[in-house]
Amino acid sequence: MKKIRVRWIIQAVCLVLVWLLKLFPHGGEWYATTIYPVCSGGLACFSSFFPFSLNDLFIYGSLAGILLYLLYALLCKHRVKQALVHVVEYLVWVYIWFYAVWGLNYYRNDFYQRTQLQRQVYSEELFGRFLQVYTDSLNAAYCPVDTVEKEKVEAAIKASYAVLDTKYGLTCPPENLRPKPMLFPSLMSGVGVMGYIGPFFIESHLSKDLLPVQYAATCAHEMAHVLGISSEAEANYYSYLICTTSSEREIRFSGYFSLLPYVLSNAYRVLPEADFKAWRETLRPEIVSLYREKADHWQNLYNPLLGEIQDKMYNWYLKGNRISSGTANYSEVIGLIMAAQSASF
Template identity: 25%
Template sequence: MYAFLGWLGLIAFGWGAWLFIPGFRVFWLHELAPAWWQFQRMLTGWLPFSLGDLGYVAVLLWVLWQTYKCIRRWINKGWQFRIWGRWLWQMMLATCLMYGWFQLGWGFAYLLPRIQQSFHLQLKSYSRAELQDLAQWLAAATNTNYVQQKPESEANRIAYFRENVIPAAIEAYHQLHLEGATGMYRHPSIKPSLFRTALNYMGIEGYYNPFTGEAQVNTDIPPVLLPFVTCHEMAHQMGFAQEYAANFVGFLAATHAHDSLFRYSAYLDMLLYACNSLRHDGHTDDSLFLHQLWESLLPGVKRDIHEIYAYEQAYAGPADRLVMHVYDAFLKANQQRRGIHSYQQVIALLIQYKKQIKEHG
């Protein structure tokens, strides 16, 4: 009980300091949190498997075991408030422990406008003409950087991911750091997820584990997406919590990579975001514009888009819709008002970024 109350007090102190002591926010962002994130990666980076995934399995098994014991006592001894009260107490303790660990070590990052502070970009509204101009720019860049998939990327995706994608992604962030865009990325901890089959049906390409600092990637996705998804998850490790922020920083890292496949992957992924925005805007002449944009793409680019679409359709179903609803609620609870649609907000940043390129070169 004393430990539980002490932990609650620590959470309350953290929230109070965050809300009422501006200096604590600066200290958390520049000193405490980066040191904690690097320490996490130091502890888990050397492991060839995902410790966080095993932790999720252990927590699930523990919950199921405690629930089974509670139901068994209920059947044997009948209804007793003490039995269910003990179970509720255990669940509350576990939830409180995980929430505190999450919030104090990672959750505050959702409240920080990192993109605005680091890159001086704003989530401004944009016109349809600006969106079309961005889509044309991305299509041209996608064609320019097109590279055919390497045969080994299909033969053994996990080995290809570990031996090719991870080292190139680390080098990409090193290049981004040399240009002064981000801090140094140290102590890599990037793993193929252990739940790849389940992730396919849930529509998840990758995720960051705030409890262990690991970046997990679903290596079953089309290989052309692996470079950008890896850079996206690494952006979370750098403290860019919002999904649009991780998208943008991942895009910057991938487009600064020496490996042309990374540049192609980033431009292609952002092109799909721009096309989705145009498709959902509802303007009558956007269908003609999208048709013309499609016709401008190289045959190899079209094949890759067909592969991505075929992969998504093969696993589409109730599981991915349920997960999207749950994750939408999670994002909204963490100050991302647009929920799952916050990924799409990267378009507003790219339009501003494109203007910066035009103005400053």
């Protein structure tokens, strides 16, 4: 009994420390710039020794273990109450581990605070200028991407992140960082997930179903999460920035092409119908064809029921971690880009 009480005291202290960093105005930023680089470097080095995902093994193994443990307690008429206490205690440790090694990045200063850029108020002129620059760049960057040299792309992206302006507040990429395959890739593709960070062991995961043109941008997006970025809009921004400034044409086009869904949705929402159709006609036919191919590819893999469940759960998860717009946060990358463009004029 004494050991249990000591364990609970340690757990309570850890919980209080996590909550204090969440509540303290700059606690998350202090964590992201002092504690997280150490955690991420150590865990990424450790996980690099394993070719499979430790994160996925931990999550699915924990779920299976909890279910089997509770089933055992019920079938054997064991102390069910005690089993429930053990499960709750374990889940609290998982909660602490998540926030201690990555999750507190949700509570850091936002993009505008760290970069000193001004949030832009929408205007037709501002959006029109962005749309013109983007469309010209997208059309000019087009090139067929039939295959992808994964190691070459990963090395180029990692090197670009290593020299990114320190104002963004990212950590330096761990030396042994490499994307890993998902444990259940078909399940992830079925809910539309192309990549994700494994926060428990600082691993990035990429879908085996990615089209060659998507690989570089998705790799750069997930690497941003590994480097301490929690916001999906920010991860999209860094992916766009890293890829579109690359010396490799295939990587540049991947960056511009990855932004197209968000540009389309924003343009459709704010432009008059005639103007939207006129703008869409300015896209190269090859790009339109590739976009439709990508949409059909993922639609054929998508499971509507599981996808809707996953979307609602992830929306809830993001809103519970200071991403007030939930899954709509992805498309907010346009605002970040416009803020950076306005500062350069």
